[in-house]
Amino acid sequence: MTLPIMKYDAVIVGGGGAGLRAALQLSDAGIKTVVLSKVFPTRSHTAAAQGGISASLGNSDEDNWHWHMYDTVKGSDWLGDQDAIEFMCRQAVDAVVELEHFGMPFDRLENGKIYQRPFGGHMAEFGKKPVRRACAVADRTGHAMLHALYQRNVKANTHFLVEWMALDLIRNDNGDVVGITALEMETGDVYIIQAKAVLFATGGAGRIYQSSTNAFINTGDGIGITLRAGLPVEDMEFWQFHPTGLAGAGVLITEGVRGEGGYLLNCNGERFMERYAPTAKDLASRDVVSRAMQVEINEGRGCGKNKDYVMLKLDHLGKDVIDQRLPGIREISIQFLGIDPVKEPIPVVPTCHYMMGGIPTNYKGEVVVPRGKDMEAVVNGFYAAGECACASVHGANRLGTNSLLDLVVFGKSAGNSMIEYIKSHGNEYKELPSNAGDFTVERLNKLNARTSGESVADVRAEMQKIMQQHAGVFRTQSVLEDGIKKIKEVYKRSQNMFIKDKSKVFNTARVEALELMNTIEVAVATMICAEARKESRGAQAREDYPERNDELFMKHTLYYNDGRGLVYKEVHNTPLTVDYIKPAKRVY
Amino acid sequence: MSKKVKFSLYRFNPEVDKKPYYQDIEVELDDLDKKLLNALVKIKDYYDDSLSFRRSCREGVCGSDAININGRNGLACLTDIDSLKQPIVLRPIPGLPVIRDLIVDMTQFFNQYNSIRPYVVDDRPMPERERLQSPKDRDELNGVIECILCACCSTSCPSFWWNPDKFVGPAALLHAYRFIADTRDQITKERLDDLNDPYRLFRCHTIMNCADVCPKHLNPTKAIGKIKEVMLSRAI
Numbered sequence: 001m002t003l004p005i006m007k008y009d010a011v012i013v014g015g016g017g018a019g020l021r022a023a024l025q026l027s028d029a030g031i032k033t034v035v036l037s038k039v040f041p042t043r044s045h046t047a048a049a050q051g052g053i054s055a056s057l058g059n060s061d062e063d064n065w066h067w068h069m070y071d072t073v074k075g076s077d078w079l080g081d082q083d084a085i086e087f088m089c090r091q092a093v094d095a096v097v098e099l100e101h102f103g104m105p106f107d108r109l110e111n112g113k114i115y116q117r118p119f120g121g122h123m124a125e126f127g128k129k130p131v132r133r134a135c136a137v138a139d140r141t142g143h144a145m146l147h148a149l150y151q152r153n154v155k156a157n158t159h160f161l162v163e164w165m166a167l168d169l170i171r172n173d174n175g176d177v178v179g180i181t182a183l184e185m186e187t188g189d190v191y192i193i194q195a196k197a198v199l200f201a202t203g204g205a206g207r208i209y210q211s212s213t214n215a216f217i218n219t220g221d222g223i224g225i226t227l228r229a230g231l232p233v234e235d236m237e238f239w240q241f242h243p244t245g246l247a248g249a250g251v252l253i254t255e256g257v258r259g260e261g262g263y264l265l266n267c268n269g270e271r272f273m274e275r276y277a278p279t280a281k282d283l284a285s286r287d288v289v290s291r292a293m294q295v296e297i298n299e300g301r302g303c304g305k306n307k308d309y310v311m312l313k314l315d316h317l318g319k320d321v322i323d324q325r326l327p328g329i330r331e332i333s334i335q336f337l338g339i340d341p342v343k344e345p346i347p348v349v350p351t352c353h354y355m356m357g358g359i360p361t362n363y364k365g366e367v368v369v370p371r372g373k374d375m376e377a378v379v380n381g382f383y384a385a386g387e388c389a390c391a392s393v394h395g396a397n398r399l400g401t402n403s404l405l406d407l408v409v410f411g412k413s414a415g416n417s418m419i420e421y422i423k424s425h426g427n428e429y430k431e432l433p434s435n436a437g438d439f440t441v442e443r444l445n446k447l448n449a450r451t452s453g454e455s456v457a458d459v460r461a462e463m464q465k466i467m468q469q470h471a472g473v474f475r476t477q478s479v480l481e482d483g484i485k486k487i488k489e490v491y492k493r494s495q496n497m498f499i500k501d502k503s504k505v506f507n508t509a510r511v512e513a514l515e516l517m518n519t520i521e522v523a524v525a526t527m528i529c530a531e532a533r534k535e536s537r538g539a540q541a542r543e544d545y546p547e548r549n550d551e552l553f554m555k556h557t558l559y560y561n562d563g564r565g566l567v568y569k570e571v572h573n574t575p576l577t578v579d580y581i582k583p584a585k586r587v588y
Numbered sequence: 589m590s591k592k593v594k595f596s597l598y599r600f601n602p603e604v605d606k607k608p609y610y611q612d613i614e615v616e617l618d619d620l621d622k623k624l625l626n627a628l629v630k631i632k633d634y635y636d637d638s639l640s641f642r643r644s645c646r647e648g649v650c651g652s653d654a655i656n657i658n659g660r661n662g663l664a665c666l667t668d669i670d671s672l673k674q675p676i677v678l679r680p681i682p683g684l685p686v687i688r689d690l691i692v693d694m695t696q697f698f699n700q701y702n703s704i705r706p707y708v709v710d711d712r713p714m715p716e717r718e719r720l721q722s723p724k725d726r727d728e729l730n731g732v733i734e735c736i737l738c739a740c741c742s743t744s745c746p747s748f749w750w751n752p753d754k755f756v757g758p759a760a761l762l763h764a765y766r767f768i769a770d771t772r773d774q775i776t777k778e779r780l781d782d783l784n785d786p787y788r789l790f791r792c793h794t795i796m797n798c799a800d801v802c803p804k805h806l807n808p809t810k811a812i813g814k815i816k817e818v819m820l821s822r823a824i
Contacts, residue, residue, distance in 0.1 A: 039642075040694070042737055043650040057718075100718040103708030103772065105729050112720030137733075143649055144733060151707040186687060215645040248620065251647045332647060335666055336622075457633035501638035503603050506688040509637040 003181065003192045003437040007429065008034045008159075009422050011180060011195040013166040013222065016044035017142070017407030018386025018414075019201035020149035022365075025415025027156040031422055034193070036164045036182055038217055038511075041150045045203055045215040046407065049142025050254035050328060051119060052134030053099070053404035055092035059113040060132040061124060065089040068133065070126045070581060072402060075285050076395025077538035078554060078583045079235070081572035084363040084391040088402075090576075091409045096135050099408065104148035107136050107325075117259040117325070121285040121399045121588070130283055134401045139254045139328040145404055165511060166221060168440045169198070169229040169382070170432060175371075176380035178430045180225075181440040185511060188504025190444065192437045196425045197381050197418040200226070200359060201411065204387040205522040206239075209352035210464040213245050213252040222388035224518025226359050227525070228439075231369055231379065232558040232567065234390040235357035236522070237529035238539045240398055241473050243289040245351020247309040249336040253329050253348060255400045258282040260325050262314035264293065265345065266301040272310075277588040284588035287397040287539045290350035294473045297349075304347065311345035318342075350473050355522075356398055356539065357529075358390035360558065365389070365414025370558065375569040381430070383418055385410040392556065395571075396538020447513055450498035456513045459497055463490050463516075463523050471530055476544045480531040487527045494520045525559045532566055533557065550583055590618050593627060594675035597639065601688050608686070611636075612675065624672070625653055625664040640689040648803060651736030654681050654743070655690055661740040663803040681743040683752060696752045697739045697759070704756060704764040704782070709775045725771045732766040732811060734804045735759065741798035741808050747791040754787035758798035758808035761789065765811035768818060780819050789815060 010026050012019045015037030026033040037044065056063035069089040073080055100106055100114065107115035116132040124131035137144035153160075163185040170179040170192065179194040205220025206212040223233050243264070244253040258264075263282045266272045276292040277284035284292075293310050302308050314322065319342045322330055326341075333339045333346045361384050362368050362376065371377035386407045393406055470483025494516060501509040535549035536542045555568040573580050593615050600608035615631055625646055632639050642652040646665045653664040656679040658672055669676070684692040710719075742748045742757035756764065764783060767773050783789040792812045799807040 039644055039650070039652060040698070040737075043644050043652050045645065045650075047649045047736075048645050048647065097716075097718050101710075101714045103770070105726065105733050105770070106718070108721050108723045108726045110723060112722055114718050140649075140734065143736070147733070154702055155705075155707040215650065217644045328649075335648070455633075456637070499637055503601055503638070505601060505603055506640050506691050507638075508640050509632070 002441060003190055005192045005194055007194045008032050009196050010199070010418050011036065011193050012199045012201060013180065014044070014201035014203060014386070014388070015039070015041035015160065016201060016203050016386065017046040017146060017149060017404060018411035019199070020146070020153055021408045021411030022199050022201060022385060022415035022418070023153055023158045024149065024156055025412050026418060027153065027158045029419045031419060034159045034161055036161045036166055038163065038165050040162050041160065042147055044146060045218055046146040046404070047143045048213070048215065048252060049145070049404055050139040050252060051256035051259065052117060052136040052141045052401045053096060053145065054119070054122065054133050054399070054401035055096040055135055055405065056089070056133060057093055057096065057114060057116060057135065059109060060116050063124060063131050063133055065092060066578065067124055067126060067131065068092060069578070071121050071123055072393065072399055073581045074127060074586060075121045075397055075399040076393070077397055077548060077586055078550070079392065079395030079537060079556070079571060081392050082575040082580060083572045084393045086575040086578060087363040088393050088405060088409045092405055095405060095408045095412070099145060099148060102148050102152045104144055105137055107138060117256060118283060119259045119400045120255050120283045120289065121280070123280070130280065134256065134259060136256065138324070139256050139326045142404060165514065166202070166225060167514065169225055170436045171229055172430060172433050174380070176430060177382035178432055179436070181437050183514070185506055188507055190440065192432065194429055194432060195381070196422045196429060197383060199365070199383040199385060199414055199418060200388055201384070201386045202388045204355045205519060206352050206355065207519055208463065208467045208523040208526065210468040211245065211250045212352040213242055213250055214352070219515035219519045220522035221515065221518045222359060222384065223525070224521040227521045227561040230560070230562055231367070232360065232560045233358060233525055234360040234556050234558055235392060235529070236525040236559055237533050237557060238356035238396050239352055239471070239526065240286055240354035240356060240539050241290040241350040242353035243286055243293055243350055244312055244348040245353070246333065246336055247347035247349045250351050251332055251336055252353065253312065253332065253346060254326070255286070257312060257314050257326060257329060260314070260321060261317050262312055265311040265313055266296045267303045267307065268301060272296055272301070280588035285397055286400060287541070288588055290473055291541055293350055309347040309349045312348045313345040314341050315343055315345070354398055354403060355387055356390070356394045356396065358388045359384040361385070361389045361391050363391055363410070363413065364417045365410055366417055370567060370569070381421070383414045385414040396540060447497070447499065447510070448502060450496070453496040453498035454493045456497050456499065456509070456516055459490060459494050460516050460519070463487065463520055466490060467523055467526070471526055474541050474543050475530055476542065477531070480527065483527045484531055487524050491520055491524050521561055525561070529557045529559055529566065554583070590616050593617055593669060595627070595631070596675040596677045598679040599689055600686055601638070617669065622668060623665055624657065624667040624669055624676070627669055628664055640691050642691055649736060651738035654738040654740045655679070656681050661744045661801045663738060663740070666803050681739060683743045683749040694739060697742055697757070700752070700756050700760040701737065701763060704760050704767070705779070706763050706767065708767060708770055708773045710772055711774065719772055721771055728769045729766060731806055732762055732769065735762055735806060736804060738803065740801045740803055744797040744801045746795060747793060751787055751791055755791035756783070756788050758792070758812070761792070761815065762806065762808040762811045765815050768815060780822060783815060784819060
């Protein structure tokens with residue numbers, strides 16, 4: 001053991017919505033907690049969420065959590081675990097009210113209550129008609145939520161290690177997680193952080209694709225670290241393509257545009273969603289809308305000189321509504337395309353947006369993995385929440401606004417589980433294994449020693465190109481098989497990456513190389529899981545297997561990177577208190 | 589179509605450089621490289637991996653990539669390359685200690701943010717549901733809550749350069765107003781008392797650099813004026 005050691009009762013990796021909500025729970029309980037983040041917390045990608053956070057407040061329309069639960073199950077294409085979904089939807093109202101109490105500046109209705117707007121797949125009476133359920137702060141809901149949570153943590157005196165990157169998990173002989181290794185970017189020093197409980201809230205990994213709404217920092221660090229620690233990740237084949245990414249730029253244009261009354265047009269000026277989803281139309285689930293758009297483009301009805309995008313029309317909403325409810329997307333489309341949506345429609349394409357899969361957890365935020373006959377044995381001391389986790393509430397397709405809800409509900413839930421676990425621990429820390437940190441040091445030394453090899457930028461670009469071409473909106477066997485071959489070659493190349501800059505102080509070249517070692521794990525997992533799932537469900541659309549196959553594939557995929565390959569586990573069909581929502585054909 | 593663009597980059601690595609210097613570099617960019625951040629990423633990827641800068645969302649909501657661009661603070665991700673005179677001179681945002689290249693130590697900036705108690709204080713028992721707030725009261729927070737804490741404003745303010753430890757600075761004062769204006773907050777008096785100080789608030793000399801450079805088009809000077817108005821109306 002050569003690295004210096006720091007000690008905290010609880011270590012939270014990630015300072016976005018989930019990490020900050022968990023931190024609040026732990027800090028308020030007086031637990032010695034630290035939040036590690038690659039960026040200053042308010043720079044986390046939660047800030048980019050736009051449209052809203054779902055809760056059946058019923059402020060504008062009659063609503064209740066049973067309907068919200070039904071929509072979430074249906075949205076997940078019956079791959080979501082119904083106990084976790086019930087847990088989340090039942091907590092939603094309290095979670096949003098709590099955010100209001102934390103000072104989050106929600107938009108308001110005339111009566112002073114929180115403003116709610118319609119959103120994709122949000123329906124009343126078990127799928128019958130649209131309902132206003134998305135609680136919004138204009139089109140900057142994530143930004144407002146992230147800042148409110150950070151502010152609350154300032155009040156709670158939470159301790160932060162800002163611009164620190166987690167590198168590896170430390171597990172003892174029993175498999176329990178007893179700490180992490182981490183890099184302090186400013187100095188280049190590496191530490192062991194010993195802990196009684198570790199929470200991963202590391203966010204998404206959308207940077208595996210060429211075209212993505214995701215930030216540069218969304219590199220799947222938590223997924224890579226988990227896999228390297230010999231633990232599996234779940235349902236990695238399911239990636240959400242958001243229907244409305246800005247053509248060319250990839251920047252997100254919220255579904256709230258359609259919630260407020262905007263709609264999509266093809267090159268003939270046709271509102272084509274009416275053909276694909278007669279009831280919900282442009283507010284069908286995201287997977288449904290993205291596929292419809294892709295079909296329009298593939299069949300030659302796209303717009304522009306290359307016919308490679310469709311149009312999002314909202315000028316009919318009028319300048320006042322746009323400036324009041326959608327000011328951010330107006331700014332974005334002017335900034336990035338020079339198009340003012342008050343006057344003209346916005347060119348949009350389906351764009352990689354969200355990772356439904358992740359580190360397998362239960363609804364308490366505990367990481368659960370196969371051990372012997374038990375498919376969901378708790379890994380002591382290890383927790384995950386938010387996009388990096390798979391509870392699984394989103395199943396094969398996430399509903400818009402359920403992501404922000406996921407962050408606060410499961411951030412809090414994981415925080416509570418950690419408090420209980422830490423209290424049961426007493427004052428003692430579990431002993432670190434004698435070789436703790438060696439694996440990390442070896443990894444870093446190898447990278448440092450290499451003076452020639454593959455450039456990080458080239459490997460990354462190649463990975464993104466392959467993912468875009470081989471694991472896109474529509475998938476087939478041959479394209480995926482080809483994709484596996486190619487992505488494994490890139491993986492091999494990634495083992496030989498080198499950086500010219502060997503300095504210690506704020507070496508972002510090193511950080512990017514370390515990030516890519518995580519991202520490439522995510523890419524390989526995605527391709528392998530997608531090939532193995534020979535059915536279409538939610539975001540996994542197989543042209544060669546166009547139907548959902550409940551008999552063979554109503555199960556979660558677990559992927560290991562260490563030769564164990566794929567294992568499957570059952571979907572939870574026992575909600576906490578209500579009846580099981582039986583599978584049905586998904587029509588919007 | 590590719591184009592060649594000239595840059596002059598402020599470089600400083602404390603491990604090897606005794607003092608900062610400028611690196612001149614010509615970069616080949618393509619049509620998709622519209623924003624300054626695209627160019628920085630290209631330089632790092634294909635010309636010099638040692639160039640250090642912060643960046644994340646690349647769409648102007650995270651506030652990471654504030655840089656001094658041809659003498660003016662702005663976000664690299666929102667700045668059009670074509671709008672800039674060449675060579676494009678890039679420096680770290682001024683007034684804060686440089687850690688390396690374009691990366692500054694923002695501790696001082698965040699200390700000031702923390703000093704204004706940046707959270708709604710309301711110690712009354714919370715109702716079961718949301719507290720009510722009229723749309724009009726809520727609208728008062730528009731033009732304030734959009735702040736992304738990029739520090740473009742505070743680091744373009746001469747008063748902040750001179751007294752970063754004593755003058756709260758435009759960004760944190762904008763937030764101070766955010767909590768004073770929020771009808772849910774119950775400690776307006778304490779907030780005003782805290783700011784009623786020759787330095788904390790009153791070092792603002794309405795130079796207006798802050799409003800001029802804000803990439804989100806916010807106006808800290810106006811917010812500072814409103815704080816003064818509230819102080820005055822309370823004093824009467």
